[in-house]
Every structure is written in C-alpha cells, then in structure tokens.
Amino acid sequence: MLTRRSAIRLGALGGAGLLLSGGRAAAGTAPAVTPPAPFTVPLSVPPVLRPVRRTLTSDVYALTMKEADVEILPGVTTRVRGYGGLFPGPTIRARADRTTVVTHTNGLTVPASVHLHGGHTPSADDGQPMDMVMPGGRRTYTYPNQQVASTLWYHDHAHHTEAESVFLGLAGTYLLSDAWEDCLRLPSGDQDVVLMLRDVKLDEQGGIAFSMLDGSAERDILLVNGRPQPYMKVSGRKYRLRLLNSSNGRHYLLGLDNGDALTQIASDGGLLPAPVPATTVALSPGERVDVVVDFARYAEGTRLVLTNTDPEAVDRTRDVLRFDVGAPEPDDSLLPDRLRPLPALGAATVTRDVVLDFDPVSGDPTIDGKVYDPDRVDTQVAFGADEIWRVYNKDVTFRHNFHVHGVHFRVLDRDGTPVSGHEAGWKDTVAIPNGSTVRLQARFDRHTGRYLYHCHMLEHSSMGMMAQYEVLS
Ligand SMILES: [Cu+2]
Missing domain, CATH: 2.60.40.420 (Cupredoxins -  blue copper proteins)
Known part of the structure; x- marks a missing residue:
C-alpha cells in the first residue's frame, strides 16, 4: 500500500531513477497539450503593483488571491491560482527606508499564508504555515524593509498546501531597493528584468497537473515569468537580470550557450562585494542571483540561449530563454568594480x-x-x-x-x-x-x-x- 508519505519519496525517486535508467518513457502518458517550439513565445514581465495609498512612511497595497484563466501555452487556457489573478503575481517594489503594507484577501477555496521570502519580518507577519488566511478572509502584512536592497519574493506557505498553491501560481517578486544601490547606477528601468524560472506539468485539457509524486522528469515544461521557453528582445546595452528559481523542486545550472560568463552582482540577501563572473550559476529552489549581461558585446542579430545544464535537465528543460540582441543603444548605466562590502563575521558562540x-x-x-x-x-x-x-x-x-x-x-x-x-x-x-x-x-x-x-x-x-x-x- 502506497501511503501519502511514502509516495513523496517515490516521487522524488521517480525523477532520479528515470534519469539513471536513461529514459523518460516511464514518466507517464505523453501530454496531449504540447508546448510550442522553444523561443517562439515572447517573454512577458510581471507588472509592477501600484499602491492603493502612499503615506509619509508607507506604501499600502491590496491583492486578492483568486483563480483565473490565463494563457501559458499559446491558444491553451489554463486555470491558475494567482495573486491578483496573475501568473506569476505582480512585482512589488519596496524601498529600504519605507514600510510596505499588503492586505491580502483570500478569494480561493483553500487556506493561504503569504510569506515574504528573504524578508526580515516580525514573526507575526512572516506568513507562517499555521497562520493562515481562510477562504473569504483577509490579512494585512507589514514589512519594515529594514534590510539592504535585494531580490525577494512572496509565495504561499500554508501548511500541507503550499506545494500545490505555489505550483498553481501563488508566487511573485518583491524588489527592495535602497540609496546605496541607487548610487551604483546599475542597469535600471526596462533594463532591470525579473526572470522567474520554474517548471510545470499540464494535463490533457491544459490544466496544471499537480502531484506530490512528480519530480523534475514529469514537470518538463520550463517557464520564465509564466511563458514557455520564451525569447527576450534586448538592446545592445547592459541588463540586470534577476534570476529567481521559483520551482517547487527543480534545480538549475544556468549559463550562456556561447560559454561567455554571467556576471553575478547579488545573491539572495543583497549585493556582492564585487561582480563575480561565472560560466555556470547553480540555483536551487527559492534561491536568487542577480546577473549583469552587457549585450553591447554582441553584434545586432546575435542570439544567445540561457541554458540549464543541471544533471536533471533533459531535452525540453535544457533551454530556458533566448536573448535576441538588437541594435546598440546609449547606456549610462554602470557596472562598478565594487558593489557593497560584506561585514566581517562575528565570533560564533x-x-x-x-x-x-x-x-x-x-x-x-x-x-x-x-x-x-x-x-x-x-x-x-x-x-x-x-x-x-x-x-x-x-x-x-x-x-x-x-x-x-x-x-x-x-x-x-x-x-x-x-x-x-x-x-x-x-x-x-x-x-x-x-x-x-x-x-x-x-x-x-x-x-x-x-x-x-x-x-x-x-x-x-x-x-x-x-x-x-x-x-x-
Ligand atoms: Cu528537501
């Protein structure tokens, strides 16, 4: 008898075992809904959420979690759970010297708990697993933002259901900026782009198929910002790319297909002391890395693929995103040699x-x-x-x-x-x-x-x- 508890172990084993046996045939029936060829769908970027009110010290937001029908694959309707009905949720921009207040209304049929991942949040507002907002309920979370600029994200954390709710769409980014970062003049505006990476499995009707049993082998459609293996038009200038692994269980080993380095500038909790070039960057679920890529190095018309060479990546999950380089553009952004020093570690007691x-x-x-x-x-x-x-x-x-x-x-x-x-x-x-x-x-x-x-x-x-x-x- 397969218990729910042993199922999860088998599910994880399923992914690894299939890889070891060298085939994916046993992964289940082939999906009737087929994703498009890679790089045929344009990238979309989650909209920035507008505050409902600003006070002298706070930015106040309101979001309703609800089911919505969205188009993940072209021409296919998929029901999701989304913050504001969006897949992924809207981006919240916050400032380190201002408080962010978000009132979440639960318009779903399941309990929810909103956790700001990476936030130095008082315990009562941390979105803990048993601290749930029931269907029809409402909860206001206050984030003091007393921490350095960083790429954070918010997602569901309701006990036992967070895996399903995040898989169905309850995730969004939260970009915290501060005066120090402003002074560095890193790429900003349209050149500061969130890239939320995840995988998904769709059923015959195009619905999101969630099972505790599934591993990376079964969830073989890669999404960036909710779009399958998209292309991204870039100008010949520097971009800051905020890479977030919002997958339930998939790990990535990211790089460029021409072997050029990605220049890492920030980790989960803020800027690195100095830029660090790397040909591959590993990201486990929940991790973030900000990189700068200067597309001015490439001739107009160049196509560069962001690849995933993690050992669990097979066929469709090896190519993440294609950058289509356009004409050079004036660029007054900088990539300074020094970003933000890391304080010396204290003596551990x-x-x-x-x-x-x-x-x-x-x-x-x-x-x-x-x-x-x-x-x-x-x-x-x-x-x-x-x-x-x-x-x-x-x-x-x-x-x-x-x-x-x-x-x-x-x-x-x-x-x-x-x-x-x-x-x-x-x-x-x-x-x-x-x-x-x-x-x-x-x-x-x-x-x-x-x-x-x-x-x-x-x-x-x-x-x-x-x-x-x-x-x-
Ligand atoms: Cu684990």
Whole structure:
C-alpha cells in the first residue's frame, strides 16, 4: 500500500531513477497539450503593483488571491491560482527606508499564508504555515524593509498546501531597493528584468497537473515569468537580470550557450562585494542571483540561449530563454568594480547540527529525525547571537536545500571547501547536495519570536521537512 508519505519519496525517486535508467518513457502518458517550439513565445514581465495609498512612511497595497484563466501555452487556457489573478503575481517594489503594507484577501477555496521570502519580518507577519488566511478572509502584512536592497519574493506557505498553491501560481517578486544601490547606477528601468524560472506539468485539457509524486522528469515544461521557453528582445546595452528559481523542486545550472560568463552582482540577501563572473550559476529552489549581461558585446542579430545544464535537465528543460540582441543603444548605466562590502563575521558562540533526511521507516521528510510540529520549538536562539549551523543532508540519494526565515546567513563552506560567487554573499537558501554538509553562520539580531527553517523543495516542506527556532530576548 502506497501511503501519502511514502509516495513523496517515490516521487522524488521517480525523477532520479528515470534519469539513471536513461529514459523518460516511464514518466507517464505523453501530454496531449504540447508546448510550442522553444523561443517562439515572447517573454512577458510581471507588472509592477501600484499602491492603493502612499503615506509619509508607507506604501499600502491590496491583492486578492483568486483563480483565473490565463494563457501559458499559446491558444491553451489554463486555470491558475494567482495573486491578483496573475501568473506569476505582480512585482512589488519596496524601498529600504519605507514600510510596505499588503492586505491580502483570500478569494480561493483553500487556506493561504503569504510569506515574504528573504524578508526580515516580525514573526507575526512572516506568513507562517499555521497562520493562515481562510477562504473569504483577509490579512494585512507589514514589512519594515529594514534590510539592504535585494531580490525577494512572496509565495504561499500554508501548511500541507503550499506545494500545490505555489505550483498553481501563488508566487511573485518583491524588489527592495535602497540609496546605496541607487548610487551604483546599475542597469535600471526596462533594463532591470525579473526572470522567474520554474517548471510545470499540464494535463490533457491544459490544466496544471499537480502531484506530490512528480519530480523534475514529469514537470518538463520550463517557464520564465509564466511563458514557455520564451525569447527576450534586448538592446545592445547592459541588463540586470534577476534570476529567481521559483520551482517547487527543480534545480538549475544556468549559463550562456556561447560559454561567455554571467556576471553575478547579488545573491539572495543583497549585493556582492564585487561582480563575480561565472560560466555556470547553480540555483536551487527559492534561491536568487542577480546577473549583469552587457549585450553591447554582441553584434545586432546575435542570439544567445540561457541554458540549464543541471544533471536533471533533459531535452525540453535544457533551454530556458533566448536573448535576441538588437541594435546598440546609449547606456549610462554602470557596472562598478565594487558593489557593497560584506561585514566581517562575528565570533560564533554557538554551533549546532541540523540533519535533513527521509525517515528510513516511515518515509517522512524530517529535520533532526522529526516532522514539523507547529507547537514544538526545535531550537532556541539568544537575540543577537552569532551561530554556526552545520546542515547535513544525510540522504544518500536526494538533494535538499535549506532556507532560514527571518535572517540572512553566510555560507562558510560545503564539505570543508569555501563557496564562491553568489553563494559567498548574503544567503537565505542554500543547496545541500546528498551526503554533504554546509556550514552557515548567522546573527539573529533582527526580531524575537518564532521562525521556520526548512527544506525549500516544496513537496518536502509541505510534508514536514520543517522546524522552528525561537529568538529569545
Ligand atoms: Cu528537501
């Protein structure tokens, strides 16, 4: 008898197992709805949400979560769950010196909880799994934005249903800017572009097919901002591309098909000290990296493909997006040699071990052998403490990753080897490959109260690979 708990393990295994056996035929019936050829659909960019009110100190927004019919594949209608009925949700632009207030109305038939991923948000407004907005209900979240400029995102976190709700569309970006970043004169306006990457599986009618059983092999339609493998027209000038892995479970290894480097400028929690070129950039679910690409280096008419060479990528999921380079344009944006220094790490006073694994008997996804219990505090942290967490993925087969709410951390090393590129900057989510250990260090000096730490592969977290820490005053 296949239990719901063992199903998730098999589902994850399904993806890996199919790859190992070298075929996708067993993945299920071929979809009757076929995606278009790559690069035949133009990229669309989520609209920026307009505030309903501005005060001296705050920007006030209102959004209704609702089902809507959208066109993901050309000519095919797909029912989604969207913030404002949009797929993905609208982009919220916030300023580090102003408070953002968002009132969310739940127009769905399922409970919802809105989490600002990467936000240093007071516990009561963090959108915790059991702190749900019921259907027909309404909830106002206040974000103080007392943190540096960064690419954040908001998504559903209602316990047990977040994997399905995010898969059906409850995700959007939240771009926090500040005066320091303004001074750098990085590409902005139409040259500052959100690229939300994810996969999807559609059924015969074009509906989004969600199953806990599915892994990356089954979810084989790649979307950028809700469009299948789109093309993006760019001018011959610099662009800031905010790459966000909003997939439930897919990992990416991104690069350009001509082998040129992507220039990383920011990680989950803000700007890097200096630009870091890299030919490949890894992104596990929930992670962000901002890159700058100067298309002035390419002749008009050049076509460049953003590729995904992660080992789980097959056929349709290898090509993400094509940049079609147009005429050169005047460009007064800059890519400075120095961006924002990282502060020196404090002396850690506490070291903890965290173990991610499936329970060998029950198949439950666990942290330290335990399934999430909202009534249990797993870790107590003193306010202001500098702590090192050694996060071990005990699972020999499955990758996981690790997200901490409420703070940003720095990754000290992975299996003793220092990390590089965006992983060396401020992080809130980090990949933990099977069998490996990542050491991270955080200072818990933002807010007191209860927060989550969890695997951000949403089928895992929704089944309980989550735990709670409490910052004590
Ligand atoms: Cu996991």
